[in-house]
Amino acid sequence: MSLITAPLLTGTLIAAVVPPSSAPVSTAAAAAQTVPVPACGKDAAGWSLTSTRPDPTVGQHPYIANGYLGHRVPALGTGYQGSDEPSGWPLYTPRYDGAFAAGLYAHNSRTDADRQAVAALPTWTGLEAGLGPGTLSHYRQTLFMACGVIRTSYTWTGKDGRATDLSYEVLADRSDVHTGAVRLRLTPRWDGDATVTDRIDGRGARRVTAAGVSASGRTTTVSFRADGTRTPGTVASTLVTGTGVHATTDQRSASGLSAAHALTFPVRSGTTYEIAKHIGIDSTPERASGASRRAAARGWQTVHGANAAAWAKLWASGITVPGQPDLQAWVRSAQYGLFTNSRAGSADSLAPTGLTSDNYAGEIFWDAETWMFPGLLATSPELAKSVVDYRYRTRAAAAVNAEKLGFKGLFFPWTSGSKGDNWAECHSWNPPHCIMQTHLQGDISLAVWQYYLATGDGKWLKERGWPLLKGIADYWTSRVTANDDRSYSIKLVAGPDEYSNGVTDGVYTNAVAATALRNAAHAATLLDTEAPARWTEIADRLRIPYDTKAGVFEQYAGYKGSLIKQADTVLLLYPLDWKMTKAQASRTLAYYAQRTDPAGPAMTDSVHAVASASIGSPGCATYTYLQRAIRPYVRGDFDLFSEAKGDKAGADDALAGHPAMDFLTGKGGFLQTFTHGLTGMRLQEDGVRLDPMLPPQLPRGVTLHGLRWQGRTYSVAIGPKTTRVTLTQGAPFTLHTPQGDRRLTTTIELPTRRPDLTATGNTARCRPATATSEQPGLYAAAAVDGDPATTWSPESTAKTATLTVDLGPGARDKAKITPDWETRPTSFTATQNGRYVHLTVHGPAVLRELEVSRGA
Template sequence: MDISASSCNLETRDTVLYRPEACDDSGAIARVVVPATLFRISEPPWLLVEEGFTLAREHEIESLFAIGNGYIGNRGSLAEGSPLSAPATFLAGIFEHSDQPGSIPQLMTLPDWTEVRVWIDDHPLSMQEGEIIEHRRILDFARGVLWREWRHRDKNGRVTRLLAFRLTSLADRHLLLQSVIVVAENYSATMRFESSIEVPRSALPAPSRWKARRSPERPNVLPLALKCPGLDIEIAFGAASQLLTTTASVGERLVEMDERHIVERFQLKVTVGTECHLHRLVSVYSSRDLEDPFDAAVAHVNRVLPSRISEAVSAHETAWNSRWQHSDIRVEGDDSLQRALRFAVYHLISAANPEDSHVSIGARALTGEAYKGHVFWDTEIFMLPFYTYTDPACARALLTYRYHTLEAAREKARRAGFAGAMYPWESADTGEETTPRAVIAPSGEVISVLNGELEIHITADIAYAVWQYWQGTGDDDFFAQFGSEITLETARFWASRGRMEADGRYHLRQVIGPDEYHENVDDNTFTNLMAAWNLVRGAETAGWLRAKRPDRWRELEHRLQLSDQELRMWSHLAEVMYTIFDPKTLLYEQFAGYYQKEAIDLKKFEPRTAAMDVILGHERINHTNVVKQADVVMALYLLWSQIPADVRRANFLYYEPRTGHGSSLSPSMHALVAARLGEAHLAGQYLKQAAQIDLGNNMGNAAGGVHAAAIGGLWQAVVFGLGGLEVDGSGLSFTPHLVESCRQLAFPFCWRERQLEVSITHHKLQVAVQGPGPLQLRVAGGAETLAQPGHTYVVERANRGWSSWHRLDS
């Protein structure tokens, strides 16, 4: 994607505009000054630019250029549409439920609020007709704004220039803004704008699905409320538009409303050089937010409408700037990696909402329909660390969603015959299991899906994320109120899921590990290690509650009917948990019988054109030793401190060449572990692969939305891999391993209310500390210092190790 600075020609001047007479209810011709700051754009390293227009790539581009604020997401589709456009707006937590047998909930596609069509003397301005002189879409990461520039020559030689932007406000999450500026470069004509809010096309075959709430038009505010039969949810839109031009003129405004859409038409005469500015403000509420979303949406528009659009944009930019101050990673020497990281952080910020603890982030966030918007382990293991260490409020909200769905997890465990809480592999709004029973593979093969029953490691993954958040933030209130109960109930599940056998060991049979090529296996190493970890943490949680929050402990002890005998059993089961470890080779067998699988040399399939399960087929892949994604390698990372260094190295070097990376989650984890092991060349290769999951569409399915876990994994690979950062209860440790292309790495990091600025080169590590108190800093397992807030500490490489820390201002 071209991102040269010369390709971004946005306005840089204040513009005096007039509201055409008869285009609003006042009948007056108003004079408005649109400031140049409204059209400010960031420097090229902060931009993603798509030059030209390729119809076949439209779905993919719409995903990459999506905008969002954690409450609402909008794909980056063309305002006028195209034959292959898939415009979509999503509200977090709004899932469509069907009463058809076997159906599962899916993230609801809401009316498209961005549709704007321009007509020149009754001829539509279209990418499919005439000549595209220039066209580009620009996603400004820094400001959270999607821009579009388009110059078009029609069959009559008339040249029209269009400049547009849209945003979903990060300062006011219910507020959406859109501006479309059209210039008649060389002609005079009648110009017509049609802006609309349309019921999604996918709903048209079943029009009864949406029911509009009729209402008399409010002055300059067009309301539309929609209710989906079968759901006790109402969604309301309030829209206000303003047409301004550079010349005082007479215009016409018409409004059309029915139960499927709102259409607002502006028509006026233009002459050579006339600029027409259409500004739209849309407010969205649902009955998840409050009892009457209809009145709320209209009132919201009326509150915002009197202020200039530039003020709303300014507030949005301020909110984005604040988030970037706490999350931007700076890389010197590798522009491609720098852009990929900002792309990742942009979409992670866009995906989360700290104000709503009843929703989580789906596998494709709010950027596409893939996986039906369902929540997987992706959120807790791949995305959550970013929020824990840059925006703890978001992390807290995401984990509280798991608390609110704890009862559904208990019910799933009860139905399966187990105790405690068994979290679903796929989750939506209620926390019930939403994994489909069958899917159609890329090869066309119908495959039974067992993950909902057998991929149980997600239960330990959630407990792990709870503990990681608690250790990283010191949020005792969260852990006492929410996290402790999750940890106790998940530990109880593991104590009931397996069984003690004749060998005196505790076995977990019939599971699926992260390597989903191998189903219904026994004693998957990742699952067993994580289950043992969960059991230990469950017992420790009880001890902490007894000592620190005795009232909460007594309440949980009574309600959950916990006993000392049960707690002792958890510790015992963790000690006797079966793992297939060979002390001679230092290897964990991934699961019982893995070594007997058919050996496949993956190098013989390079360059690979498809995932290995497509190449070999679903049935055969199960009988090979090809690993879909990081499995044992994933355990090495998550349980790093409890696995000896020589064991970590042996297992990585064994499983790495056997892993096919059939999941977008895999490359980043391999980059991370390779970096920590000092395998710089491998780390660099995997880092590039991880960076191109979406930007290079190297999985071939970016059309379904951005891979949220992959971008979360990329952040972790850089911070915890290249930066070598490890977190524990007492402080931070660093073992930096920069790849060759990276001269310097710098990033902010939040630990227990301390704000750190970390800077790493191949020769030096520097950490600036701000916050309420000191923290322990260590490097490469050696030199350490008690860092005081308000100071900067430096340590330099010396021979093969590191020197002692010293304070810069001492």
């Protein structure tokens, strides 16, 4: 019999765990495993994610967060769990189920020059039933995304044969963000004494130093200071017992960053006992203990209800994909990831894995502005605001950075922490991305402008947006180099493609710089402020490399078609909406999609999907890219998002390895395939541009509700033929559509674009396709989507594989079958059996397109 082994913790129940399938399951227990009890009123498919087997992989454990506090929850529902699983650059430390607070950074001696990394708190979910070693059965762990609650339940049978039913629920209170709560419901199948321990566990702490422990009544506090920054903090826990819990002993212990409060009480078989702990986390013991006691006074039910109500307001916006259970769950998981890691009123931005881990040292990258911000902004501008307000908060350091580098204006670090100091916080010096990934300045400026377009908040634009727009525009004027032909270049840059460093005139860098200069000039007009004429002059004369022979934008001056790590030039298509013809856009997308490293990071295909939707070439490549943007990266029962398909995010990146998880960058990109791809939504000052389209693989359509623009709320229901746009709150506004401007007062209908219905000679085009083998991202549907830049390829281990295409009931035999190979197999056979076409390959193969023409 195989065992799942978990660490042995003193005084707790964690020991060798028998897989639940090995234990006999009663009828009631079996029913409980398949029918989850609603935690917050939403029990429909796609609202909860469940595991029925403890997952030993720490990186795939679920988490709760409220935008200020975050905690990865172990498989057994409580406490701390470490591992030997390595994490990646720049820390390279083992993964663990950690607890984090937004904006809490420390210096880290493990990194070069002792640069900043996010600090980890003592873990605070520990509420341990001291049952000793035993076996586990009837296991179920559920993440209720509707209210941010994780419930873990199982039966623990000790070596003495005594069985105990345990149920843990954990939340980070969205209605009171400095608090969290844990509830344990314990049902013994025996009489005797039980001991439950409230534990604040210092083993989960990273980069903090103990600053004292105190206890008063049922409240325990553990204080600390972050290393280097000396930022103070305290974790406080107040223990609350339910009816029937009468403690006979009450013991406390403490050491360093750990503290425990144990209660022993008599129990009777079949009786359920409830114990809860309420957490407060803040900068001082007084504030933390006050928050903890405040929550304890409210009690679990009130706290749970208020948290659920706060979550319900967030979920007033969402995306529904009828008939697509996997896709629906992935969409909700993506929204959950962004919601949990952001909050209104914050000036802390979103790290690539948010408050779920210390991957990427918990620092802030362009990921926030380019990949997470737009999806949040579409539905929750009050949450998205934290991304741009973080840059406003760190602008003083940005001014110092620019001055030290010899430039004007503002220069934000490629990776930043508490203040935005390029030399104390940025980790990327080999190669020196800290100074060469300068497109970040344009990314920030674009996000600032997008926030203004989304909200119309002129006061914010004047007080916070303008200092950023102006400072970044001033930076670009000092960063460019004048050429003899009166054009301008930007030299020594690294574009988003991190395989290309020290190049001249990176096309995305130059385009986003020009966009920043133009937006700043326009903002000056709105604010009745005179903008330097040089801003527009430089914007109009910046070189935008273009390969006239290939008919595509050139990634940088002298680019020769080498492998690229991730989306770069295609960012001109989206989010920049750079002016070009559809033919240029189509060629540029195809050219760079084929040159992108298949092992590159997860967000690239989301941009491909949005760009494909906008171009609308005949076929259904948008769906292929959409699938490629999510399917290869989903991990575990809780639909976490991996940064990479395999073990590295970039085959040629020496620093890559041990991908980040939960990769919110990828989740944010995936959401944009819906918010900006299928809808065609683009924000404008005087309205919203919509150009909806739908791939045939989503026959029941897609609905986005709770979309926001300048105080209005509206929904977009994309159907196979028409799209209904409904104003649900606020004043009428203008929709800009390909058919002309429309005034949205109640509901209007727009035609849904269907590129798959464009007639071609290929009867296999966009028909259902399956394969006996396919590599991640190289799916069967790619063989019939009409786009030669997407491909189907079997797994490398498959000696033989068959692609099957369903031509439909009206198909006849004698069709001509023509494969377009990128890599021709050793041999292949192509046959037709009525409505089905079968292509069987022997040996390695990469198929661009399968063309089936009508027979005689």
